[in-house]
Amino acid sequence: MSTVLQPGLGPILGEHYLPARASEVRWGWLPNQDSQPVLEVAPGQTVTIDTVSHEGLLYDQGRDPAAYLAQWGVTEVLEDAIEIAESDIVNDAASGPHVVCGPIAVAGAEAGDVLRVDILDLARRVPYGFVSNRHGFGALAGEFPEDGHSLATREVDTIVTEGTVSHFARVGGSTDAPLGLIDAGSGRTVQFPLGEFLGLMGVAPATSDPVHSVPPGAFGGNIDVKHAGAATTLFLPVQVAGALFFAGDPHFAQGNGEVALTAFEASLRATVRLSLVPADAVGPVTAGLGVPVIETATHWIPTGLHVDLNEAMKEAVRNAVTFLEVRFGVPRSVALAYLSAAGDFEVSQVVDAVKGIHCMIRKSDWSAWA
Secondary structure, eight states, X not given: OOOOOOTTOSOOOXXXXXXXXXXXXXESEEOOTTOOOSEEEOTTEEEEEEOOOOTTTSGGGTSOHHHHHHTTTOOOOOHHHHHHHHSOOOOSTTSOSOEEEEEEEETTOOTTOEEEEEEEEEEESXXXXXXXXXXXOSTTBXXXXXXXXXXXXXXXXXXOOTTOEEEEEEXXXXXXXXXXXXXXXXXXXXXXXXXXEEEEEEEOOSOSSOEESSSOBTTEESOOOTTOOTTEEEEEEOOSTTOOEEEEEEEEEOOTBOTTBOOEEOOEXXXXXXXXXXXXXXXXXXXXXXXXXXXXXXXXXXEEEESSHHHXXXXXXXXXXXXXXXHHOOOHHHHHHHHHHHOEEEEEESSSSSXXXXXXXXXXXXXXXX
C-alpha cells in the first residue's frame, strides 16, 4: 500500500479541495491585495489544501525532484511536485523558496476583521523530507556548512550545488509514536519526535508591491511557530477584502529557532476551517493585536516580529501585556509581573530575515478570570 498522498487520492476531509496546481501556486512570492483568488469559501467552511515542500525542487538541488530523490532510493514522488518543478515558474536566488497555495477568498471579510484558521487535520503526504543548510543563511551563516558537504550525505548527494547541505530525513517509529530519522554516518541514526505544522499561513498584505515569501509580518506568512499544529487555531488580522488566505512551507518537525535554516521540510495535506471574527468583536479574542495569535488547548500564544531579535522580544512582551490587559482587564504592571514569573518566551525562528518570538501564556493560570 502506498504511503504517498498523490493529488486527489486518499482522504479529503474538507468541503472544498485545493490541489497544488502549477498554474495556480506561487513559488517564492506571496499574494498581495491585487491577487485573484483561486477559490472562494463562505465563512465557517472547510478546505483541504495539498501543500508541497520546496525541498528537492529548488535550483540548487537540480529542480528535478524525481532525479534528486532517486539518490536515496525514493521511487514514488508527488506528481504535483514534479509538475511545479517542470513548469515555467521562475524560482531563482532572488525568489523565496516556498511553494504557496492560494489565495482563498473568504466571503464578506473586510480589513479590520480577524480571520480564524482552525487547523483540523495535517496528514503526511510522503514518508520523507529534508533538513537543509545553505551558506549565507541560518543561525551560523558563514560558519556552516563547514566544508560545503556533510559527512553523512557526501557519498549520496552528487546533485546539490551552491554550498548547500541537504540531509535526507525519513519517517520511522510507530503509528502511535512516529519519529524523524537522519543518517549520521557509520550506521548511526539521529531520531526525534514528529510535530507537523504549516510554517507559512497568512492573509494578503495591503500592498501592490511584490511580497517575498521569506520574511513574516503582521499578515502572518512565514512565522514558523511550531505550536500551530493540528487542533490549534491561528488568528490573523485581515488587511484586504476577502482576506485572501494562503498556506505552504509544510513541516514534519521543527525545533524552536530553526537554526540550520530549514526544519524537517516535507509535504502535508492540511484541512482548515476559515471563519471570521468581525472587527467590533476582536477584543475578547485577540485583544485587537495587529499580529498573528495562536491558541492551543492549553495556551494563548501572541507573537512578536522584528529584524532585530532583541526588538522582536520587546514586541512579544508588549503584545503579551496588551493581550492580558484587554482580555482580562489586568493592570499592565500586574500583567508584566505575571509574564516575568510565569510566561515562557520562546524563539520561533532566527532565519527568516524578520525574526520571531512567541509567548506561551497558560490558560489554566487564568481559569478564574474567564
